[in-house]
Amino acid sequence: MKRRSVIATLGALSIGAKASALEPGEVLKEPYKVAKKAIKADIVVVGGGTAGVVAALQAARAGRQTILVENGSQLGGTTTTGGVAYPGIFFAWGKQVISGIGWEMVQEAVALNDDTLPDFSIPHGKHHPRHQVRLNGQLYALLLEEKCVEAGVQIRFYETPTQVTPQKNGWLVETVGKGIMTQITCNQLIDCTGNAFVTSMAGYDVLREATTQPGSLMFEIGGYDFQSLDLKLIQARYQEAIKKGELDKPDFRNNIVGLLRSKGDNISHVLGADSTTSETHTVANIKGRMALLKTLRFLRTLPGCEKTKIIDVQNETAVRETYRIDGHYKVTHADYVTGKLFDDSVSYSYYPIDVHDENGVVPDHLKEGVVPTVPLRALVPKNSKNFLVAGRCVSSDRLANSALRVQASSMGMGQAAGAAAVLANMQNKTPLDVSMTDLRKLLEEHGAIVPGSQKG
Secondary structure (H helix, E strand, O other): OOOHHHHHHHHHHHHHHHHHHHOOOOOOOOOOEEEEEEEEEEEEEEOOHHHHHHHHHHHHOOOOOOOEEHHHOOOOHHOOOOEEEEEEEEOOEEEEEEHHHHHHHHHHHHHHOOOOOOOOOOOOOOOOOHOOOOHOOOOOOOOHHHHHHHHOOEEEEOOEEEEEEEEEEEEEEEEEEEEEEEEEEEEEEEEEEOHHHHHHOOOEEEEEEOOOOOOOOEEEOOOOOOOOOHHHHHHHHHHHHHHHOOHHHHHHOOHHHHHHHHHHEOOOOOOOOOOOOOHHHHHHHHHHHHHHHHHHHHHHOOOOOOEEEEEEEEOEOOOOOEEEEEEOOOOOHHHHHHHHOOOOOOEEEEOOOOOOOOOOOOOEEOOOOOEEEHHHHHOOOOOOOOOOOOOOOOOOOOOHHHHHHOOOHHHHHHHHHHHHHHHHHHHHHOOOHHOOHHHHHHHOOOOOOOOOOOOO
C-alpha cells in the first residue's frame, strides 16, 4: 500500500473511532479528580461504634454542630459490624446503673423486632449473659442512623483521619475517603475509634499489652441435629485433627462440642486480632475466615454433620483489645473490683473481669453490691486540651479494661464524653475544667445515670 493510502486509511479509522465511541445518552468526561472540602463543626467524633454514636447524639441533641466520622459503611461497631448483638450489662444487683441514650436505642430495637428484655430482677449469678440484651444487629444499625440524622449529626462514612493538628482554639482534622479529602475544623474532638487512633495521631501517649486478647469472628452454622450427634466420636476425631496439624486448637477454644452446641455465635478466637491499621485488620479478618472455612470442611466429614453449612457470617473480625490512652487517671483493677467512687465519676460500668486468651475465658465476677465507676479524668489524655475519648481505649490497666470495654459501659462513657465536650464548647473551656455540677445536670437531662448524684 502506498504511503498516501496508509495515511488516509489511518485517518478514516481515527475519525470513525471518535464518531462511534459514545452510545446515545453517554457523555465523555475527563478522569474525575479527588474533591477537596473544608467544613466546620463544634464537635467532631471519630468512630461511629458503640461509644461514638452515643457521644455524637449527646452532642447534637444538646445543640452543638456535630460531625461523626466513620471509616466503615454503618454505625454501631461491635454491636452491628462486629456482630456481638447483645449489649450489656445495664442492671446491677436489681437496679439500673446505665441508662440514657444507649439504653433508649436498645429498647427501641427490642420493641421494633418484637423481642423480649431479660428479667433483670432475677440475679444472673455466674452466668452474666442472662442479662445481656439480644438484638437484631442490622435493625439496630438502621435505628442508630435514623437517630443521628434526626438529631442533625453529619455522618461521614468511608472517611478516616490522616492528620490531626492542634489549633488556637480546637483542632484541624484532615480525613480522606472515597473520592474526597476533607479538612474539618472543630473546637472539641472525641476519639471513639477503640484503638486510640486519633489520640496517637494527635501526639499523645498510648499504652498496649505485649500480648493482646484474641478477637472473634461471629457466625452461625446449621444443617445438623445436635441431639443425635455422637459427641465422643466427634471429640476424638477433632483431637486427632489437631494432632495432625489439620486444625488449630485455639481457633475454637479447643471445644468442637461447644461450637456445635452454640452453632457458632461468640466461640471463635482469632489470636493477635488487631484493628489498629487496615493491614492488621485485614490479617485478622483473613485468619478468622480461614479458620471457619477449614473447620467447616472438617465438620462435613463427621457422621451427622455432612450437611453442615454457614447460615451467616459477619463482615469482619471483632477486636477486644489494642491501645489505651495514658490518661489523667488510670482506672486500676483494684478500683474496679471495689467499686471506687471518684469525685469526678461520670458513668457506671458493670461486667465481670473478662480477659480472653488462647485457652478461652473464665470471667471473674464482682462481689455482690459492687458497681464500678468511670472518672472523667480517665477519658482525657495527659497534656491534652479540648480532647476526650470514650470506649475501650479508656485509661485503665489491662484487667479493668477487660470489663470496661463492653457495650453498656462504652455507651455510658460515650454519653459522658459527649456531654463534657458540649459544656467545654459552650463555656470556652477544656473538658477537665467544666463544672461537675453542670456535667451531672446535663447528663441527667438526657436520661443518664451519674454516680454520686441524687439519682445515681
